[in-house]
Amino acid sequence: MLLPDCFNGMANLARSVTLCLGLAILVCSQDVVAHDHHHHHHANPNELRSLTDSVTANSAAGRKTCGTGRQSPEEIELSQEAVRAWRGKQGCDESLPCTLVGESTVTIDVYNHIIRQDDGTGGITTTMITDNMNVLNMAFSGTIFQFTSKTTTETSNTAWYNCAHTKDSCLDPMLTALHQGGCADLNVFWNNLPDVAGAATLAEYCDPNFLPEDFVLMNFQKAPGGNSTGQNEGDTL
Structure with a gap:
């Protein structure tokens, strides 16, 4: 999931950023241990979706990529383009963090x-x-x-x-x-x-x-x- 996509359609700014950035930290933590670090997220209020299989599969393949396989240069560029597009919509650039634009604490x-x-x-x-x-x-x-x-x-x-x-x-x-x-x-x-x-x-x-x-x-x-x-x-x- 691309971080910009995570923000789309979320009405509550505080919770949206908490969720999106939190997922980025949680899922891609350097502390992932595949055999017991299983995270569940709701696809709906009554259903948990496990990330266990993807983490375990990557561990078996010798990768520590937090459930995300190695990206090709083309895939990396697509992801970066999406990030740049999202930053542009927020009115920020490399010199000004998006989280500091027009917002108080x-x-x-x-x-x-x-x-x-x-x-x-x-x-x-x-x-x-x-x-x-x-x-x-x-x-x-x-x-x-x-x-x-x-x-x-x-x-x-x-x-x-x-x-x-x-x-x-x-x-x-x-x-x-x-x-x-x-x-x-x-x-x-x-x-x-x-x-x-x-x-x-x-x-x-x-x-x-x-x-x-x-x-x-x-x-x-x-x-x-x-x-x-x-x-x-x-x-x-």
């Missing part, structure tokens, strides 16, 4: 939800969340976008702690009970997400009438201080 509120086991053990710490927010803001330094922790909730529920994906009956009750804010905000649920790094809905599918379906589900071991070596530097979010 956009602050994105982040609602972090800590999920622990019934006895209160396990889960991410507030220090880990703070460290991850710092990494996120550093990644967007030099742009108009910054992220702030609006609220942090803590919930003890073993079923939610081990909740995996949309096929699990645990997910909807958790999202409905804890989700806050609107489509312009990020709701991040930190749990023990088995076998994968994270899952998320696409911002363009956020429905104001079904806000709980707009979420990011993260394995807390991927945050700074987690035990997922190579993926615990905060770049996964």
Whole structure:
């Protein structure tokens, strides 16, 4: 997917750029480990689409291209042309970053939800969340976008702690009970997400009438201080 295409048709600027740039960072992170770094994105609010196969296939072929095969010079030029065309529409050039044209700072509120086991053990710490927010803001330094922790909730529920994906009956009750804010905000649920790094809905599918379906589900071991070596530097979010 070309980055300019990602922006087309998205009404909410803050969430659009968060999604598009976030996907670029998430999918093409240098920390990809093919056997457990599986990312899911919604094709619609009720269906997750896995990137596992493409990442695994590239790993088997000896490439670390984050699911994107080697591009020919012609394909690279087409991609660059699309980027130049998009930049031209924004009224910016090489000397002026597009994110700085005609915009003031956009602050994105982040609602972090800590999920622990019934006895209160396990889960991410507030220090880990703070460290991850710092990494996120550093990644967007030099742009108009910054992220702030609006609220942090803590919930003890073993079923939610081990909740995996949309096929699990645990997910909807958790999202409905804890989700806050609107489509312009990020709701991040930190749990023990088995076998994968994270899952998320696409911002363009956020429905104001079904806000709980707009979420990011993260394995807390991927945050700074987690035990997922190579993926615990905060770049996964």
